[in-house]
Amino acid sequence: MGTALLIRGGRVIDPQAGRDETADVLVDAGRVVAVGPDLEAFDSNVDVIDARGLVVTPGLIDLHVHVYPGLGDFCLEPDRVGVDSGVPTVIDAGTSGAATFGLARKWIDDPSVRTQVLALMDPCQIYFATKDFICHKLEIANDLRNLDIDLTAAVLEANDDVVVGMKVRACYVDDPNVSPFLEAAKKVAGDRPIMVHLGRFPFTPTIPTPELLRALRPGDVITHAFRGASGMLDRDGQATEDLRDAAERGVLLDVGHSGTDFRFATARTLFEQGYLPTTISTDLNVFNVDHPVVSLAQTMTKMWALGVSLPDVVAMTTCNPARVIHREAELGTLEPGRSANVSVLRIDEGEFELSDGYETISVTQRLAPVGCVRAGSWIAAA
Ligand SMILES: [Zn+2]
Structure with a gap:
C-alpha cells in the first residue's frame, strides 16, 4: 500500500478538522499517520514531497x-x-x-x-x-x-x-x-x-x-x-x-x-x-x-x-x-488512521481567463493540481 510519505510544509486546509495552517502530513501503509507542524520522518526510507507554497487538502x-x-x-x-x-x-x-x-x-x-x-x-x-x-x-x-x-x-x-x-x-x-x-x-x-x-x-x-x-x-x-x-x-x-x-x-x-x-x-x-x-x-x-x-x-x-x-x-x-454520499467515516478529512487520500494544489498567480461557456471572467489566482496521494501512493498530476 505504498511507502511512507511525508508531505512537508504545505498550507493544510482540512475544514472538517478545523485546520488551516502550515503543517506536514505523514502517511504510511495506506493510512494517514499524523498531521502537524514539523513532523519528523520516522525513518530514512520516507519519501518527501516538498509542499512549501502549496495547498494540501483531504x-x-x-x-x-x-x-x-x-x-x-x-x-x-x-x-x-x-x-x-x-x-x-x-x-x-x-x-x-x-x-x-x-x-x-x-x-x-x-x-x-x-x-x-x-x-x-x-x-x-x-x-x-x-x-x-x-x-x-x-x-x-x-x-x-x-x-x-x-x-x-x-x-x-x-x-x-x-x-x-x-x-x-x-x-x-x-x-x-x-x-x-x-x-x-x-x-x-x-x-x-x-x-x-x-x-x-x-x-x-x-x-x-x-x-x-x-x-x-x-x-x-x-x-x-x-x-x-x-x-x-x-x-x-x-x-x-x-x-x-x-x-x-x-x-x-x-x-x-x-x-x-x-x-x-x-x-x-x-x-x-x-x-x-x-x-x-x-x-x-x-x-x-x-x-x-x-x-x-x-x-x-x-x-x-x-x-x-x-x-x-x-x-x-x-x-x-x-x-x-454517507462516506464521511472514510473520506473527506485527514485524521490519523484514515485511508491516505490527499490532494496537493498550486495557486498560480497571474492573469487568467475563465469561461462558463457563455461569459468569460478574468482572475488573478488559479488553482492547479500538483498531484495526489491515493491509497498511500503519490501520483503526480498529468
Ligand atoms: Zn452528468
Missing part, C-alpha cells in the same frame, strides 16, 4: 463525472478526471442503469484504474449517455417498461459497496407533474441520496422545477443547480418559494458545471441570496473537458473567483461530498 471528491468509456460514447477515462487531475475519488453520476451495471462495475474494479470510482445509478434498466441522447431519442428514458423496481433494488443491494446513491432524469409519462422514475428511485434508495438533473433533455419532457423541488427528500441533490433559466428564480431574480422550502428542508445544491449547465450570472444571483453549493462538481464528459470545464481544480477556481472562501471551496470538494 483527497478531493468530484461528485458528478462520467467515467465508463464504452458504455455509450460520452465518457472519459476515470484516471483522466481522477488522479491525473489531482482527484483521488470520483462519483459517476448515472452513466449506467441497473441492467448494464455489471459493465460499469468492470471500470470500478479495474486494477489498472488508480482512481477510486463510486457510482450513482440510474433506476432504469437501460440508461446510458451518448452524444446523440439515444435513450431520449428512442424514448426509453420515459418508458415505464424500462423500470423494474425489483431488479433495481437487487442491483443496488448487490453493489452496495460502490453504489452510493441514485441519479434520476425526472422524465414523465402521463401526468406531467409526476416522474415515475424519481418515485421509483425514492422507493429503492433507502437513505442513499438521489441526485436529479435540473433542466431539460432533448426528445423527452421532464416535470417542472417546482414539482421537482417538492418531490425531493432531505439529503437529495440538485445537480446543475446554477444553470440559466432553470425555474429556481422568479422573474425578479429572487429564489422561488419552492427553492426556499426545498433548501430549508435540506435539499442540497451541486454545481455540476458541464458545458451549458453553469452560469456565473445565475451563481452570483443565488450566492447573493445565500444559496451556496453544498458540493462543487464538474460533470466532466467528452463534451466539456476541453472547454469550458477542464478540471475540478478549474471549477473550484471559478467558485473562489465568485467570492467563496478557499476553505469553503475545499469543504465543498472534500468533507461535504463525503457527507452527501
Whole structure:
C-alpha cells in the first residue's frame, strides 16, 4: 500500500478538522499517520514531497463525472478526471442503469484504474449517455417498461459497496407533474441520496422545477443547480418559494458545471441570496473537458473567483461530498488512521481567463493540481 510519505510544509486546509495552517502530513501503509507542524520522518526510507507554497487538502471528491468509456460514447477515462487531475475519488453520476451495471462495475474494479470510482445509478434498466441522447431519442428514458423496481433494488443491494446513491432524469409519462422514475428511485434508495438533473433533455419532457423541488427528500441533490433559466428564480431574480422550502428542508445544491449547465450570472444571483453549493462538481464528459470545464481544480477556481472562501471551496470538494454520499467515516478529512487520500494544489498567480461557456471572467489566482496521494501512493498530476 505504498511507502511512507511525508508531505512537508504545505498550507493544510482540512475544514472538517478545523485546520488551516502550515503543517506536514505523514502517511504510511495506506493510512494517514499524523498531521502537524514539523513532523519528523520516522525513518530514512520516507519519501518527501516538498509542499512549501502549496495547498494540501483531504483527497478531493468530484461528485458528478462520467467515467465508463464504452458504455455509450460520452465518457472519459476515470484516471483522466481522477488522479491525473489531482482527484483521488470520483462519483459517476448515472452513466449506467441497473441492467448494464455489471459493465460499469468492470471500470470500478479495474486494477489498472488508480482512481477510486463510486457510482450513482440510474433506476432504469437501460440508461446510458451518448452524444446523440439515444435513450431520449428512442424514448426509453420515459418508458415505464424500462423500470423494474425489483431488479433495481437487487442491483443496488448487490453493489452496495460502490453504489452510493441514485441519479434520476425526472422524465414523465402521463401526468406531467409526476416522474415515475424519481418515485421509483425514492422507493429503492433507502437513505442513499438521489441526485436529479435540473433542466431539460432533448426528445423527452421532464416535470417542472417546482414539482421537482417538492418531490425531493432531505439529503437529495440538485445537480446543475446554477444553470440559466432553470425555474429556481422568479422573474425578479429572487429564489422561488419552492427553492426556499426545498433548501430549508435540506435539499442540497451541486454545481455540476458541464458545458451549458453553469452560469456565473445565475451563481452570483443565488450566492447573493445565500444559496451556496453544498458540493462543487464538474460533470466532466467528452463534451466539456476541453472547454469550458477542464478540471475540478478549474471549477473550484471559478467558485473562489465568485467570492467563496478557499476553505469553503475545499469543504465543498472534500468533507461535504463525503457527507452527501454517507462516506464521511472514510473520506473527506485527514485524521490519523484514515485511508491516505490527499490532494496537493498550486495557486498560480497571474492573469487568467475563465469561461462558463457563455461569459468569460478574468482572475488573478488559479488553482492547479500538483498531484495526489491515493491509497498511500503519490501520483503526480498529468
Ligand atoms: Zn452528468
